[in-house]
Amino acid sequence: MKNNRKIRYAGLSCVLLCLIGCKTPSVVQKTENKTVPALYADTAADTINTGKIQWRSYFTDQNLVTLIETALQNNQELNITLQEIQIAQSEVRARKGEYLPFIGFNAGASLDKSGRYTSTGSGEATTEIMPGKETPDPLPNYGFGISASWEIDIWNKLHNAKKAALNRYLSSVEGKNFVVTNLIAEIANSYYELLALDNQLEIVNQNIDIQSNALRVVKIQKEAARVNELAVRRFEAQIFNTQSLQFEIRQEIYESENKINFLLGRFPQTIVRNGNSFNTMVPPAVHAGIPSQLLENRPDIKKAEMELIAAKLDIKVAKAKFYPSLGISAGIGYEAFNTKYLLTSPESLMYSVAGDLIAPLINRNAIKASYISANAKQIQAVYNYERTLVNAYIEVANQLSKIKNTAQSYDLKSKQVQALNESIKISNDLFSSARADYMEVLLTQKDALESKFELIETKQQQLSAFVTIYKALGGGWN
Template sequence: MKNNNILSLLTVLSAGLILNACKLPVISIKDTNISLPLFYTGTATTDTSLAGTIAWRKYFNDPFLISLIDTALQNNQELRIILQEIEVGKNEVKARRGEYLPFVNAGFTTGFEKSGQYTRNGAVEEALEIKEGHKFPKPLPDVLLAANASWELDVWKKLRNAKKSAVLSYLASIEGKNFMVTQLVSEIASAYYELQTFDNLLNILNSSIEIQSNTLSVIRKEKDAAKVSQLAVNRFEAQLLNTQNLQYSIRQQIVETENRIHFLSGKYLSKIQRSVMTDNPLLPEPFTAGIPSQLLQNRPDLKQAALELEASKLNIEVAKANFYPSFRLTAGLGFQSFNPVFLLSPASVLYNLAGDITMPVINRNAIQAIYQNASAKQIQAVYNYERAILKAYIEVLNQLNGIDNYTKSYQTKEREVNILSNSIAISNNLYRAARADYAEVLLTQKEAIESKIDLNEIQLKQKLTKLNLYKSLGGGWN
């Protein structure tokens, strides 16, 4: 009766421990709050055609730029690193898939053993015959040929969820690669347009140097005729030297920009061929930004963040399954004999089959920490996704406004350039007619150069803004 009471008590205690082991810690799971506006601020269009879906080869109409991008996509080291990360993700999917399939191992072992005479095994060997008329060999050989199998039953879908999470992470890495391609295409194009701008700037300076040189020659003749002082000659010559000096800074910027393209292209020095900058618009007409919700389907970084969020949810389920019992089947089949001659005999056949159930009961700190970390990472993934969406919307909005503002700025500055360019001839004529002094000629030339440089920079900003809008809409990876 006493034994029955002890057994009942142990049963109750065991049941209590098992129920307590299955109790899950309280965690937080955050839902995604996607509240994109219906339209971009300042626009109200139902046109869902999206310029970001235009393939980059069709978007860029410059063969030199297309060739540079092609080279970069083939040779860029950072992109190659990401491609290897994708391979790692693909292998991880294979590994996770294999975890919920049976594991089978086969092997062959051989050896021998000598037991002490005054031990249990030694006494048994002395008292018994291994075969009628044959004592145990000393030492006793052992030859084993067997296959063993084990299979964890995925009752709680832990292994399958882990595989699905690995698949989502793999798909996210592909979207990460696509986003990297978008960034790379954008960087190459930006550097290319900067080179065109620097080339144009050198042409502006060369034209200004020619004008200033001609004016300096006139001033020197005026000085020889005692019409002006040496001060006038010095000021015009100083202005000419200042303009000539600007060339060296621009040439250094050209060298650095070309080398940046070399680095992005994964190649050593070579001549960067480029066309002359024109006033032709970069954007195909008509260029439409579509509606904000389309960013979710077209921007690789948003799709990557969404996939990582889904993977984080599955990781919570995987971590939760650690609290539940795990079921495993093990089996073995083979031949074992003390003599290789008898190894394949029916009498040498051995087999086993077993099942076990295990679960954590005491000291579950490790799996609790894993579970809570999975919860924290899921919340982190939600915030990351929401931040990425907000960032994408603001990027598009900034570029849409930039296109409008830089277009107006270019038109205004272009009128200023035309006025000041005409003023150079006017100031020279007035000076020759003694109706203006040399200071007015100097100031007019200086203002004309500065306005042309400003116009050149505005034109670059126009191109970069249009390029950034294309990138912000998810263009450049397809």
């Protein structure tokens, strides 16, 4: 009868703990919006996606390929990210171990001396271990055994924590892929920028020769009294200006080389390249696919998605802390005051089994705060995912437009350069025959130099657009 009453009280206690623990504060969660437009602006439906092309096939310049391969081995930021993956992987292993039983071995020895006229001392004095022998005083104690503890994961709190850690590990992997994608794009853009500077330097050198020839003609005409000293000085000033530009470009080349060296994780050295191929480079055809492919191609979107899943699981973990937790502990071993009795069975055998049901009753502010904070972080993760998705779409749309516009701009600037090159010869001929003013020659040379620079910059922007669209489509990491 007494046992039935105890069981009934235990059952009522469990129900009471569950009712109290299950009361959680109300929060409003947010669901992410994964909807994207069906197509990019001014593009037809196309399932072929350039972002799925392997980067060695997309970039055909062998010098650039070698630089990228070196960077993927030595870049410090990438190697730091790889260590973050190891950290996240260890977190998964730690979370997995939390919902498995903890088993340990323990051994020890102690010595106790109680006062003779105390309840403990007087009891020990009259206790006989063997006939005619009192309990030793002081009392030693030796023992060893195995102990185990296990929290029963009845609310999936520990299991969800492990799944959250797993998704954060997957997020770190996607973070590494995103770093790889950005690294490849940054090296390719810097490489094309370096080639553009080489070509600008070559144009400056050619222009110095043209201006020097014009200066010689002006000096001859001055001797013939056809022009004055002002014309000579203006032509000299133009040469000095172009020569100073030459040194500015050399400095930019040096800094661009070191920028690439930094990305490759090495100290300054010359970057092997072939600048002569710059003007003849033909960007590959780009297939943007459809916007929904961004969800599977872009590492930053997949990273944001994994973080969102982890944030949702964190809410479940925080909510489970309101519920009662059930723990079981057990131990078995041997204990005796003398080592010669240590393995005596069953006298020296000791064991224990216990179960604990614990639920928070009063002052649950910390748990409430943790739950509300987890929900707020989940909402943040939703906004971050949606922002990443919108940003990815806009990046692709911008680069598709840039590819189209830079191609048309390059064609027009090529015609402009051709026209100005012809005008240089015409102005020089007219000036030689005294049918043109020297200012016309100066302005024509200046315009021709600027147009050639603009043509190279447009070519660089065109190549940069093809690099950036590859990154925007999620290419480079696979």
